[in-house]
Amino acid sequence: xxxxxxPAASPPxxxxxxxxxxxxxxxxxxxxxxxxxxxxxxxCGALAPGKVLxxxxxxxxxLYFVLDGELEAYRTTGDGELVLSRMGAGTTVGEIQILTGxxxxxxxxxxxxxxxxxxxxxxxxxxxxSHSGLIESIAGVIRERLRRDQLVRILPQLFGSSDxxxxxxxxxxxxxxxxxxxxxxxCAGDKGTCVYINVSGRLRAVVEEEGQAxxxxxxxxxxxxxxxxxxFTGSDHSYHVYxxxxxxxxxxxxxxxxxxxxxHPRFLRAITAMLIQRLEQQTDAQRGDPTIQNVVxxxxxxxxxxxxxxxxxxxxLGSKGTTLRISSKLLxxxxxxxxxxxxxxxxxxxxxIHALMEQIEAGNQFVVYQADAEDxxxxxxxxxxADQVLLLGLASGDPAPGPLEQALLxxxxxxxxxxxxxxxxxxxSQQPSGTQRWLDGRRLDLHHHVRxxxxxxxxxxxxxxxxxxxxxxxxxxxxxxxxxIGVIAALLEAGVPIxxxxxxxxxxAMAMQMAMGLDKAGMKDANYTYLNKYxxxxxxxxxxxxxxxxxxxxxxxxxxxxxxxxxxLWLNAFAVSCSLSDGKSIVHxxxxxxxxxxxxxxxxxxxxxxxxxxxxxxxxxxxxxxPGKIMRDLCGGPxxxxxxxPEDEFAVGEDQLPTSGQILWSWMAPxxxxxxxxxxxxxxxxxxTMSSLQGRAEAEKLAILHLAxxxxxxxxxxxxxxxxxxxxxxxxxxxxxADWAERDEYIAR
Numbered sequence: 001x002x003x004x005x006x007p008a009a010s011p012p013x014x015x016x017x018x019x020x021x022x023x024x025x026x027x028x029x030x031x032x033x034x035x036x037x038x039x040x041x042x043x044c045g046a047l048a049p050g051k052v053l054x055x056x057x058x059x060x061x062x063l064y065f066v067l068d069g070e071l072e073a074y075r076t077t078g079d080g081e082l083v084l085s086r087m088g089a090g091t092t093v094g095e096i097q098i099l100t101g102x103x104x105x106x107x108x109x110x111x112x113x114x115x116x117x118x119x120x121x122x123x124x125x126x127x128x129x130s131h132s133g134l135i136e137s138i139a140g141v142i143r144e145r146l147r148r149d150q151l152v153r154i155l156p157q158l159f160g161s162s163d164x165x166x167x168x169x170x171x172x173x174x175x176x177x178x179x180x181x182x183x184x185x186x187c188a189g190d191k192g193t194c195v196y197i198n199v200s201g202r203l204r205a206v207v208e209e210e211g212q213a214x215x216x217x218x219x220x221x222x223x224x225x226x227x228x229x230x231x232f233t234g235s236d237h238s239y240h241v242y243x244x245x246x247x248x249x250x251x252x253x254x255x256x257x258x259x260x261x262x263x264h265p266r267f268l269r270a271i272t273a274m275l276i277q278r279l280e281q282q283t284d285a286q287r288g289d290p291t292i293q294n295v296v297x298x299x300x301x302x303x304x305x306x307x308x309x310x311x312x313x314x315x316x317l318g319s320k321g322t323t324l325r326i327s328s329k330l331l332x333x334x335x336x337x338x339x340x341x342x343x344x345x346x347x348x349x350x351x352x353i354h355a356l357m358e359q360i361e362a363g364n365q366f367v368v369y370q371a372d373a374e375d376x377x378x379x380x381x382x383x384x385x386a387d388q389v390l391l392l393g394l395a396s397g398d399p400a401p402g403p404l405e406q407a408l409l410x411x412x413x414x415x416x417x418x419x420x421x422x423x424x425x426x427x428x429s430q431q432p433s434g435t436q437r438w439l440d441g442r443r444l445d446l447h448h449h450v451r452x453x454x455x456x457x458x459x460x461x462x463x464x465x466x467x468x469x470x471x472x473x474x475x476x477x478x479x480x481x482x483x484x485i486g487v488i489a490a491l492l493e494a495g496v497p498i499x500x501x502x503x504x505x506x507x508x509a510m511a512m513q514m515a516m517g518l519d520k521a522g523m524k525d526a527n528y529t530y531l532n533k534y535x536x537x538x539x540x541x542x543x544x545x546x547x548x549x550x551x552x553x554x555x556x557x558x559x560x561x562x563x564x565x566x567x568x569l570w571l572n573a574f575a576v577s578c579s580l581s582d583g584k585s586i587v588h589x590x591x592x593x594x595x596x597x598x599x600x601x602x603x604x605x606x607x608x609x610x611x612x613x614x615x616x617x618x619x620x621x622x623x624x625x626x627p628g629k630i631m632r633d634l635c636g637g638p639x640x641x642x643x644x645x646p647e648d649e650f651a652v653g654e655d656q657l658p659t660s661g662q663i664l665w666s667w668m669a670p671x672x673x674x675x676x677x678x679x680x681x682x683x684x685x686x687x688x689t690m691s692s693l694q695g696r697a698e699a700e701k702l703a704i705l706h707l708a709x710x711x712x713x714x715x716x717x718x719x720x721x722x723x724x725x726x727x728x729x730x731x732x733x734x735x736x737x738a739d740w741a742e743r744d745e746y747i748a749r
Contacts, residue, residue: 003062004052004053004054005043005044005047007045011044011045014039017039017044017067017117020067021039022035025091026092026141027092027137027138030131034134037130041123042117042118044115044116044117045115045116046114046116047110047116048113049112050110053108054094054107055104056075056107058104060094060098061120062098062118062119062121062124063093063094063095063118063124064093064118065092066090066092067114067115068089068114069088069113070088070110070112070114071087072108073093074107074109077162079162080163083164084149084152084167093116094108095138095141099128099351099352099355101335101336101356102356102359106149125336132348135349139348143351146354146358149362150362151171153362158197158223158266159264159266173252174252177249178249179243181245181383182415183243185203186226186239187240189236189237190236191236192231193231193254194231194251194254195225195228195252195254196225196226196249197223197224197249197252198222198223198225198247198249200247200248201222202219202222202243203226203241203242203243203247204219204220204244205219205241207239208240214412214414217239226249228257229275231254242412242414243415244387244415244417245386246385292366292466293366294386295313295317295369295388296383296386296390296417297369297370297371297389297390298390298392299392300373300397300402301373301394302373303394303397304392305424306370307370309424311325312455313461313462314368315458316455316458316462317466320463320465320466320468321466322365324360324363324367325370327369335349335353340352341353341377341378341381345377345381361385366465383417387417388419388420389417389420390420390422390461391419391420394424395423395425405442418445419442420464421438422447423450424452425450426452426453427452428454428570434568435449435565436565436590439567448572460499463497464635464637469499469500469635470497470635470639470640471500471638471639472501472511473502473507473627474502474503474507475503475505475507475626475641476503476601476619476644477507477644477645478603478645481510482726483725484503484506484644485523486725486729486730487642487709488514488523489733490733490734493734496737500571502574502575502634503575503600503627504620504624504627505601508601509600514573515569515572516561528722533556533559534556536556550598550602557598561594565591566588566592569593572589574587574589574627575596575620576600576620576630577612577617578619578622585620585624587627588600595610595612598610599612600619602619603619603621604618621645625645628702632702638704639699639702639704640706641702641706642707643706643708644729705737707733707736709729
């Protein structure tokens with residue numbers, strides 16, 4: 001260890017050192033044997049005013065104790081130097097990094113001539129192992145310095161700067177509040193008397209009404225305010241607020257808050273921006289999903305290869321931002337203390353573990369916590385910090401939820417961490433099966449199938465976790481829907497990753513085929529072959545319920561999709577239908593694929609409604625022909641829209657609609673121009689999708705890419721132009737995607 005200290009002019013002897021330690025407000029409570037052991041390892045020296053003891057980012061190699069004089073901790077920011085704290089006689093310096101094994105998070109220099117005692121890092125560890133009271137004595141100091149570090153990080157977004165005067169002013173008016181995961185901060189109906197700054201952790205604002213599931217308003221992340229609306233308006237709180245994970249808050253009383261607002265106009269602007277953002281989150285379809293930082297991977301059985309999975313996941317997440325994987329073994333290694341991860345939360349070393357986790361999270365955009373398969377102390381620590389839980393199981397394993405999962409399911413829906421299920425497969429040689437057994441009895445946002453030999457599957461999970469998963473939403477459009485085949489091929493050829501696919505009517509049918517793994521040739525072959533074999537739109541019927549009989553359509557769908565189920569597809573997928581009982585959209589995400597497609601393509605008047613669980617379902621285009629919003633809500637990331645049902649100029653160039661005879665004669669007479677009028681099928685399809693036109697405009701606002709192949713010349717039931725429509729979609733999309741790639745960097749991400 002190279003010490004920056006100069007020899008002291010009159011170094012203290014052992015008795016004087018012992019006396020200084022006894023009188024220290026930090027170490028004075030230690031037992032005499034600890035103090036004597038500490039004295040034996042101390043070396044003393046002096047530091048001249050302005051001389052740096054250590055700098056931010058350096059490896060921590062010693063713990064210092066101020067005998068006299070004063071030091072100051074500072075950090076270089078965009079506004080210059082910010083003094084974080086001053087440390088006088090009796091205080092310790094550099095204890096957080098020494099006890100956690102991290103790098104210095106701030107620089108320290110002498111404010112005056114100072115005399116210091118130095119204890120080497122290895123000696124500190126030896127003392128900590130021998131005397132747990134050492135950790136207890138400085139736990140309070142560590143906790144306060146962690147809070148200050150976290151407060152300093154968020155001051156710029158609230159006050160526009162992080163200068164020393166602002167820091168001292170804020171510190172002078174706050175009271176610290178610590179919440180454990182699941183604890184309540186605010187209760188609807190209570191009077192608003194103070195404002196909280198969320199310094200670290202995550203909160204959730206929830207509306208709870210009797211007999212209804214909790215309705216989430218928004219999540220409140222570090223740097224945001226809580227309770228400010230009630231204080232501004234003088235009203236009661238209108239929602240409950242819970243801690244989603246262990247959270248530190250700075251409480252500011254009403255008068256103190258009012259003073260800060262008056263003295264710092266930038267603070268008021270930040271508050272206004274937060275209020276506007278929250279209103280938009282509650283009403284705007286483009287609201288952002290909560291930021292995920294801490295991903296907890298929970299193995300559902302002891303034989304799950306969790307280390308391999310978390311290593312590959314962390315590598316994939318690394319392309320999205322700095323990522324660190326941490327397991328109980330890795331934490332023990334960083335702490336240089338075997339069994340540290342399994343110590344109970346109230347252990348004297350608990351503050352060391354907490355400080356290390358705080359440092360890890362502060363230095364990384366993503367942290368992958370590898371939990372144990374049992375209900376251990378480490379697993380509890382992981383879950384207490386979870387933003388997202390991945391339940392990891394072998395697809396061939398037992399799907400029944402175990403005791404640990406049962407405890408998760410018992411948590412309040414309002415405060416439970418979002419859960420997704422990941423099922424591991426050795427490779428892609430066999431189609432997944434039996435997934436529904438895993439979904440039953442679990443409260444899940446999504447489920448994913450991962451082929452352990454396929455890097456792209458880990459990349460797909462990483463995109464979901466980072467909010468960059470791409471959803472592909474395909475519109476209905478009858479025969480024009482065959483253009484989706486060409487568009488999908490062009491997207492994949494351009495390297496655009498598709499993580500979630502869904503659609504309405506013909507779009508739903510193509511979405512399912514893509515999720516099954518069919519490529520352009522496979523989709524063309526399946527649709528062309530079976531459309532020509534079964535000719536479902538030529539099966540004319542006595543027009544009581546529909547123009548066409550449904551038997552041929554059902555047989556064709558059986559031939560294409562077999563008994564495959566939606567939840568067993570490699571990609572998450574959905575198809576949209578409409579319930580005639582209440583006029584609402586039905587989003588099919590589980591069940592046999594053919595049933596979902598049959599319901600989604602049941603054009604009213606053309607095909608008979610599909611009976612499903614006692615309800616009559618018809619074509620989803622009745623309510624949502626371009627399901628971009630559904631895709632955004634399910635996928636949580638950017639959406640690509642493909643609209644093959646453009647707004648035709650639905651008009652006739654005559655004073656009145658020609659008679660049937662006139663239309664037929666214009667078609668047959670070689671010397672006359674054919675009258676361009678919509679057919680009965682066109683009128684039915686157009687009428688069926690009228691109510692979803694407004695939804696299409698909303699969907700278009702969500703899209704990062706909106707593709708609309710130029711296929712207006714093809715009729716909605718013109719399946720005879722199959723090949724031409726497919727190639728029109730491909731040619732158009734190939735150029736459109738290339739143009740998009742030039743102006744948008746998203747593909748590279």
